[in-house]
Amino acid sequence: MVPLNYYIILSAILFTIGALGVLIRRNPLIIFMSIELMLNAANLALIAFSSAFNELDGQIFVFFVIAVAAAEVAVGLALIVQIFKSRHNINVDEINQLKG
Amino acid sequence: MTIDLFLFLVLALVSIGTALGMLLSRNAVYSALFLVLNLGAVAIFFLLLGAPFIAMAQITVYAGAIMVLFLFVIMLLGTEEIPGMQNWKKFIIPAVLAGALILESIYLLTSASRPLGLIANPSESVNTAQAMRDLGELLFDQYLLPFEVTSILLLVAMVGAIVLSKPEKAGK
Numbered sequence: 369m370v371p372l373n374y375y376i377i378l379s380a381i382l383f384t385i386g387a388l389g390v391l392i393r394r395n396p397l398i399i400f401m402s403i404e405l406m407l408n409a410a411n412l413a414l415i416a417f418s419s420a421f422n423e424l425d426g427q428i429f430v431f432f433v434i435a436v437a438a439a440e441v442a443v444g445l446a447l448i449v450q451i452f453k454s455r456h457n458i459n460v461d462e463i464n465q466l467k468g
Numbered sequence: 469m470t471i472d473l474f475l476f477l478v479l480a481l482v483s484i485g486t487a488l489g490m491l492l493s494r495n496a497v498y499s500a501l502f503l504v505l506n507l508g509a510v511a512i513f514f515l516l517l518g519a520p521f522i523a524m525a526q527i528t529v530y531a532g533a534i535m536v537l538f539l540f541v542i543m544l545l546g547t548e549e550i551p552g553m554q555n556w557k558k559f560i561i562p563a564v565l566a567g568a569l570i571l572e573s574i575y576l577l578t579s580a581s582r583p584l585g586l587i588a589n590p591s592e593s594v595n596t597a598q599a600m601r602d603l604g605e606l607l608f609d610q611y612l613l614p615f616e617v618t619s620i621l622l623l624v625a626m627v628g629a630i631v632l633s634k635p636e637k638a639g640k
Contacts, residue, residue, distance in 0.1 A: 370476045375517075378480050382506075385487040397496050397542060401503045404534070405487055408510050411526075419517040424603050427519050428611050434522075434529050435618045439625030441534050445541045446632035452545050 375416035382409035396448050396460050400441065407437050475516060478572055482565045483509040489562065500538045502562065507531040508569055515576050521603055 382405060389402030411430045418426025452458050486509060489502035507530045514523035607615060 369470075370472050370516075374476060374480075375513075378483070381484055382487055385484070385491055389491045393491070395496055397538065397545075398490075398499055401490060401499055401538065404503065404530070405490065405506065408507060408530075411522075412510055412513055415514050415517050415519050415522060419519070424599075424606050427522050427603060428607055430519075430522050431525065431607070432614060432618055434525055435622060438529055438534055439621050441537060442625045442629045443632070445537055446629040449541060449544065450632055458545065 372416055372420045376413055379409045379413040379416070382406075382412065394459050394461055396451075396458050399460065400444055400448075404437060404441070407433055472516075475572060475576075478568055479509055479512055479516070482569050483513070485561070485565050489565075496542050497539065500535060500542060503538075504531050504535045505562065505566055505569065507535070508573075512569060512573050512576065515573070518599070521600055 386402045386404075386406035386409060389405065390399050393399055393402070411433055414426040414430050414433075418424065418430075448458060451463060455463070483506055486502045486506040490499045490506060493499050493502060507526060511523045511526040511531065514520075514526060
């Protein structure tokens with residue numbers, strides 16, 4: 369049986385890589401993918417705790433996180449497509465005002 | 469080293485490798501494909517931890533629906549180009565990672581000593597059907613209100629996506 373600590377460390381590493389992606393990449397699609405990676409790292413930690421304490425609640429939380437991530441991606445990608453339509457450029461450094 | 473620890477280490481290697489691949493690859497299409505592998509690796513972790521339902525939801529919703537949406541938008545924007553001819557050596561690392569993932573998932577899904585609902589410790593193996601029933605009861609009993617709120621959230625997201633992608637009126 370793998371110790372719980374290993375799962376938590378792995379989850380922390382994945383989360384850090386995701387956070388790094390948000391900070392260093394300038395393509396909003398990659399930033400979105402990094403956010404998905406961070407959500408997944410959190411899911412992994414939740415399932416690991418759920419398995420370690422033999423409770424099913426963690427799995428329910430992960431279920432909700434997946435649903436929220438799906439909703440977030442649908443709206444976010446629609447926004448990115450709209451921004452690209454009006455500016456033909458999706459570099460996040462150049463999108464610095466709310467006016468269309 | 470026990471078999472569990474070995475499986476964990478292989479999967480950890482695959483998930484960290486694909487996460488770094490996603491972070492570092494120049495092309496958004498490759499990043500998306502690396503992320504699919506990473507989500508697959510996390511799904512196999514869920515199997516290893518005795519959560520088969522969540523593992524399948526992860527594959528269908530994340531690696532299936534969400535990543536197809538990502539790839540679709542990348543293609544739609546057309547900001548990324550894939551060079552036509554490519555050196556096969558570039559694909560060795562992703563291929564090895566994907567191969568490890570597939571082998572491990574086949575092992576976990578077919579191994580007789582390791583039924584799907586197994587909670588990491590073999591001596592406390594639980595019946596998969598019973599675990600699934602418990603999950604459903606918990607979801608529709610104790611967590612019924614969050615479940616309904618989630619359905620409203622999905623509806624709002626759907627309406628939002630439709631409104632956002634509606635073409636603007638010309639005279640506006």
